Amino acid sequence: MSGSPPVVIWEHEVERLLQYRELIPRLEEALGKFSKRDSAEVIQPVRSTVPLQKHDGFLGLMPTYMENDGVLSTKLVCFYNREAGSSLPGVQATVVLLDPEYGNVKAVIDGEVITAMRTAAVSAISAKLLMHPEAEVLAILGTGKQALSHYNVFTEIFPFKEVRVWGRTREGAERFVRSVGGAARACGSAEEAVRGADVIVTVTGSTKPVLFGQWVKPGAHVAAVGACRPDWREMDDVLMKEAVVYADSREGAIAESGDVVLSGAEVFAELGDVINGTKPALREKTTVFKSLGELMKTEPTSFIIPLHYGKSFSC
Numbered sequence: 479m480s481g482s483p484p485v486v487i488w489e490h491e492v493e494r495l496l497q498y499r500e501l502i503p504r505l506e507e508a509l510g511k512f513s514k515r516d517s518a519e520v521i522q523p524v525r526s527t528v529p530l531q532k533h534d535g536f537l538g539l540m541p542t543y544m545e546n547d548g549v550l551s552t553k554l555v556c557f558y559n560r561e562a563g564s565s566l567p568g569v570q571a572t573v574v575l576l577d578p579e580y581g582n583v584k585a586v587i588d589g590e591v592i593t594a595m596r597t598a599a600v601s602a603i604s605a606k607l608l609m610h611p612e613a614e615v616l617a618i619l620g621t622g623k624q625a626l627s628h629y630n631v632f633t634e635i636f637p638f639k640e641v642r643v644w645g646r647t648r649e650g651a652e653r654f655v656r657s658v659g660g661a662a663r664a665c666g667s668a669e670e671a672v673r674g675a676d677v678i679v680t681v682t683g684s685t686k687p688v689l690f691g692q693w694v695k696p697g698a699h700v701a702a703v704g705a706c707r708p709d710w711r712e713m714d715d716v717l718m719k720e721a722v723v724y725a726d727s728r729e730g731a732i733a734e735s736g737d738v739v740l741s742g743a744e745v746f747a748e749l750g751d752v753i754n755g756t757k758p759a760l761r762e763k764t765t766v767f768k769s770l771g772e773l774m775k776t777e778p779t780s781f782i783i784p785l786h787y788g789k790s791f792s793c
């Protein structure tokens with residue numbers, strides 16, 4: 479096996495193979511394993527980041543090893559602070575799967591769909607655990623790739639009665655609404671989108687707060703996905719201090735989230751702690767899930783390979 483060249487699996491194939499109904503339970507299991515901090519289950523250091531100063535962006539290196547599952551991979555992700563109207567992508571990713579025994583590369587997999595779907599699936603897990611069970615109104619701030627994957631999974635698995643979308647430009651929000659067949663409402667301001675919402679998803683490239691605590695309904699759940707640098711924000715101090723804060727990785731949130739670092743908010747628990755039953759899901763409180771994306775690019779990667787080979791492939 480070590481002599482075989484790597485297989486290349488690209489966007490359309492990943493799209494064909496990944497399904498939320500399979501991804502969500504596998505990610506729940508992986509989040510739980512990670513929070514046990516058992517090195518035979520998952521080793522995943524906080525992402526190393528290389529600044530791309532000239533291009534106002536960063537390269538993130540995200541290795542994971544799951545010894546018990548025999549899976550070793552790293553994601554390479556570039557993310558940028560783009561000007562309004564830029565036609566360049568905000569995030570680009572590739573996942574490399576290695577053989578842990580030989581050290582050779584087994585597969586190079588497009589990371590766009592994995593990043594979009596995995597991130598949205600983990601936010602959906604946070605909402606499953608932390609939102610009010612009768613939540614009716616979803617607000618999405620942002621209109622890019624993550625906005626679309628979050629719209630797709632949240633409307634697939636929860637019965638929201640209303641979906642509101644706000645974007646940096648009115649046209650962007652209207653374009654987004656048309657792209658999902660008109661089932662959402664474009665809002666003229668973030669405040670209009672957020673007031674009274676039960677669940678709020680922030681998926682912007684903003685480096686300054688776009689979501690303010692004074693707008694947020696008590697008891698709402700916020701899945702905060704953007705602002706993955708220690709000096710970038712999506713939420714203000716009021717919200718960060720009022721809410722109970724959960725994260726995918728405690729170390730990641732403390733090192734990389736400007737909303738956590740600059741507000742001084744405490745991370746109450748990881749989602750994996752809630753899944754493992756070691757920390758409570760405080761649904762009645764206002765909750766923020768701070769997603770850094772640290773976790774489990776490996777998990778979808780590992781099951782794409784057998785699916786690609788019609789289940790008969792052995793690693």
Ligand SMILES: NC(=O)C1=CN([C@@H]2O[C@H](COP(=O)(O)OP(=O)(O)OC[C@H]3O[C@@H](n4cnc5c(N)ncnc54)[C@H](O)[C@@H]3O)[C@@H](O)[C@H]2O)C=CC1
Binds near residue numbers: 557560597621681706
């Ligand atoms: N937590 C995680 O696991 C992940 C986080 N991200 C982050 O999520 C965010 C969204 O990612 P994508 O949808 O892939 O990017 P994208 O480039 O497709 O979309 C970004 C959206 O943010 C908007 N935006 C940019 N600057 C803004 C500002 N100052 N105010 C309001 N809106 C603004 C853009 O108009 C666009 O609608 C980025 O910050 C990205 O770094 C992306 C992937 C994974």
Ligand SMILES: O=C([O-])C1=[NH+]CCC1
Binds near residue numbers: 555571772
């Ligand atoms: O996990 C991920 O792919 C990213 N997190 C922050 C920017 C990209």
